[in-house]
Amino acid sequence: MILFLAARPVTAPPVRPAPRRRRARFRPFAPYRRIFAIPGTRAFTAANLLARLPMGMLSISAVLMIAGSRGSYALAGAVTATGLAATALAGPWTARLVDRYGQARTAVPATALATLGSLSLLLCVHYHAPSWTLFASYAATATTPNTGGMSRARWAHLFRDDPAARHTANSFEQAADELCFMLGPVLATLLCTALFPEAGTAVGAALLLTGVLLFAAQRRTEPPVAARTADRPPARSPLRLPGLPSLLLTFLCTGAIFGSLEVVTLAHADAQGIRSAGGAMLALQAAGSCAAGLLYGLLRPSGHPGRRFLGCTAAMAALMLLPLLAAGTGSPVTLAAALLLAGMATAPTMVTGMGLVQSRTPPGQLNEGMTLAVTALLGGIAAGSASGGWAVDHLAPGGAAYGVPVAAAALALTVTLLTSRRHPAAPVS
Structure with missing residues (x-):
């Protein structure tokens, strides 16, 4: 038996073809898929985009509404400039309250006050109130929270240990800003000219309030408020x-x-x-x-x-x-x-x-x-x-x-x- 086995020709085992390597798929948007795979990110992003669209609508809507009613672009420009100056003063204080008490607790009442300012402006223009009421009404919209900043704060909290993901998220947020500035004026002009002069302001205010309410409802992605203790010195500006x-x-x-x-x-x-x-x-x-x-x-x-x-x-x-x-x-x-x-x-x-x-x-x-x-x-x-x-x-x-x-x-x-x-x-x- 041994001689018989020894006499058999030695043959190499059959060579199986190596498995083909699958080509790696070209996924150009994989970084964006990765950040939106986190639960809750799509919901707060969609709500924030709805709240952010009015930032490209409200000023041009106010100009078209005031100029169409009062026949003065100078007055319209002065009113919007006043609102811009008021926002520059009130914006950091609103943001400080957001940091201290949280996004939901601060953003909702601040947005409600800003919405009332927009509605007051609309009514004052419609019913031909004195010009000073236009300035006072538009200045009240300065409490509008920085919705883009709140969204970026959520990304920064979610990816606090991942600089590459934060970079992708910040890039998306900047693109969203540009998209809102691109679509907002077009939508405002269409509403004010195709419907009635107050339509742009009314729709913008409604979108802002609805978007912020939906955004604030997404609590699981909201950054926690930093704990304040008695022995901790107050944060400097x-x-x-x-x-x-x-x-x-x-x-x-x-x-x-x-x-x-x-x-x-x-x-x-x-x-x-x-x-x-x-x-x-x-x-x-x-x-x-x-x-x-x-x-x-x-x-x-x-x-x-x-x-x-x-x-x-x-x-x-x-x-x-x-x-x-x-x-x-x-x-x-x-x-x-x-x-x-x-x-x-x-x-x-x-x-x-x-x-x-x-x-x-x-x-x-x-x-x-x-x-x-x-x-x-x-x-x-x-x-x-x-x-x-x-x-x-x-x-x-x-x-x-x-x-x-x-x-x-x-x-x-x-x-x-x-x-x-x-x-x-x-x-x-």
Whole structure:
């Protein structure tokens, strides 16, 4: 038997073909799927988007409503400017209450008061009340909470140990901001012109209140309130935190870009005889920023965030030259393309800047810190609008007024350059 077995030819066992490796699926939006896989994130995001849409509606609705009823754009502009100034003053205080007592307990009554202000404005305009009542009513809307900041605070709490996920979430939030600023004015104009002048304000107020109520109902994703003890010293204002004031100054300059670009673009379109296309051109700028924000969220952040912020502001300053050059050609198509490209540096700059605000602000003051950033933006928008209006009236025709947003972008870059070495990190635990 042994000899028989030994005499058998030795054959190798059959070689089975190696299993084919499955190609890894190309999933470009996997980072976004990952953050929205957390229970409760889709619900609070949908509610927050509903509450955030009116931020692009209410001011233009007020302008159209007041100007249509009183026949004065000067009065309409003065009323909205008063509301903007009141928001800049009241916004940080509302955010401080949110940090101290929680989002649901603070946001709902603050929104109810703001909604009453909008309804009061509507009634005062409709029944031809004295002009001072318009100012008082619109100033009452200043208690509107920073809904975008509250949403970012939830992401920061959920992904407090995951910087890459926070980057993706912040990118989505910035894209959502741009989407609201793109759709809000269009919806407001449609409502005020197709239905009746008060329709934009009424719908905007209803959306704001409904969205905040739905958002506040999502309690499981709400960040906990920081415990306060007797031996714990009171938190100092975020304005005194290292590196934050200089960052807010950059946000102020960035807001000036937005404000001046809006006024100059509308005036340039009017001068070219295409007044109705001005809003579409601005929508293209917001669309470019929205697309860039979503793409930026797919990238894994590398390097120091301070250096990334410097690179983003440099790109923003460089791309802002394109509308200035395109306006000189006299071609609306060229200008529209330039605005689309110029918007692509906006969202990455804002995403990185908001990330720096979060890293330099204690968790218990996060809403206040981000609201200060929004306040700086609003102040810059107001200053930019005034500067852009002056440039339109006093500079030579042909698009020279586009030098105002270019100057604001250069100033933002200069501030970032001067302060980036002074505060290279300045993180707050």
